[in-house]
Amino acid sequence: MGKKKILVTGGAGFVGSHLCERLSKNPEYEVYSLDNYFTGSEANHVANVTYIKGDTADIATLVTFNPDMVYHLGEYSRVEQSFDDIEKVWRYNKDGIFAVLEFVRKAGCKILYAGSSTKFGDGGLGRSASPYAWTKATNTELVMNYGMWFNVPYAITYFYNVYGPREIESGKYATLIALFKEKMKNNEPLTIVSPGTQKRNFTHIDDIIDALVLVGENGYGDEFGIGSDEAFSILEVAQMYGGEIQMLPERRGNRMGADVLSEKTKALGWAPTRRLQDYIEKLRKNGWNHE
Numbered sequence: 154m155g156k157k158k159i160l161v162t163g164g165a166g167f168v169g170s171h172l173c174e175r176l177s178k179n180p181e182y183e184v185y186s187l188d189n190y191f192t193g194s195e196a197n198h199v200a201n202v203t204y205i206k207g208d209t210a211d212i213a214t215l216v217t218f219n220p221d222m223v224y225h226l227g228e229y230s231r232v233e234q235s236f237d238d239i240e241k242v243w244r245y246n247k248d249g250i251f252a253v254l255e256f257v258r259k260a261g262c263k264i265l266y267a268g269s270s271t272k273f274g275d276g277g278l279g280r281s282a283s284p285y286a287w288t289k290a291t292n293t294e295l296v297m298n299y300g301m302w303f304n305v306p307y308a309i310t311y312f313y314n315v316y317g318p319r320e321i322e323s324g325k326y327a328t329l330i331a332l333f334k335e336k337m338k339n340n341e342p343l344t345i346v347s348p349g350t351q352k353r354n355f356t357h358i359d360d361i362i363d364a365l366v367l368v369g370e371n372g373y374g375d376e377f378g379i380g381s382d383e384a385f386s387i388l389e390v391a392q393m394y395g396g397e398i399q400m401l402p403e404r405r406g407n408r409m410g411a412d413v414l415s416e417k418t419k420a421l422g423w424a425p426t427r428r429l430q431d432y433i434e435k436l437r438k439n440g441w442n443h444e
Contacts, residue, residue: 156183160220162209162253163227164202165193167319167328168267168312168361172224175362177201187215188227191245192326197319209249212256219260224369225253226267228289232406233346234325235285246288254299263306265369268293270311270354270380273411283406293376300374308372310365313380313413316432317358318443329387330355330432333394338441342399349388349400352410354380357427364423371421378414381425393433 164186
């Protein structure tokens, strides 16, 4: 028996690079990444991973082998910005999911699809909140349908506001925890989109990867939430940093909260163990730099 071939789409991105790093340490796995480097970076490359450059919509021509497993993380993943980027959202999320599902069906392998917790925003399905939310919610339906129509083995995961090393720190695609870190380092005010009471279940990247690997190996035909049990408002997070606060106008697509549905993930033996307060305190001690 040779090594199992594992393909991670978006493997040069924030979450994908950490997943590639973890998987590459398993001697039974041969790990590949497919990434178009829209938000991914060659700086995120790790050892013992083969990198393929291109869009997931072109997966059938770019990936010339049949993997044993596909972790499909490589999609457009910003809520408020998706109104301006709708052509990219469609290319990366709709053209991409169809191509990946067809590829998986023909390869006869399992897919783990990284859904979005926006689907559970404000107690609804989250479909109409933004172009991003709609594509992610409808993509989860398509993955399930491929399971029913073509017996494609699948698992669907939902991330909740991931933070940690390799987050995007600046520009329009920056994530909140990294953005606040950079603003503290540069003595700039912490900008908060009004009203500031919107709550998020910030989840450390290591907890996310623990769950992804566990679900990838043991989860089938179901949905698995991966989120911290603790929720904080954006104002509370800013207060943890201790900087000056500057309020920004409200934006479309900005949900107030989302239910964390992690019972099935916990049933596999997973539990979140890292706390946001500890992470921010460590950043503070390091002069707002990662270790």
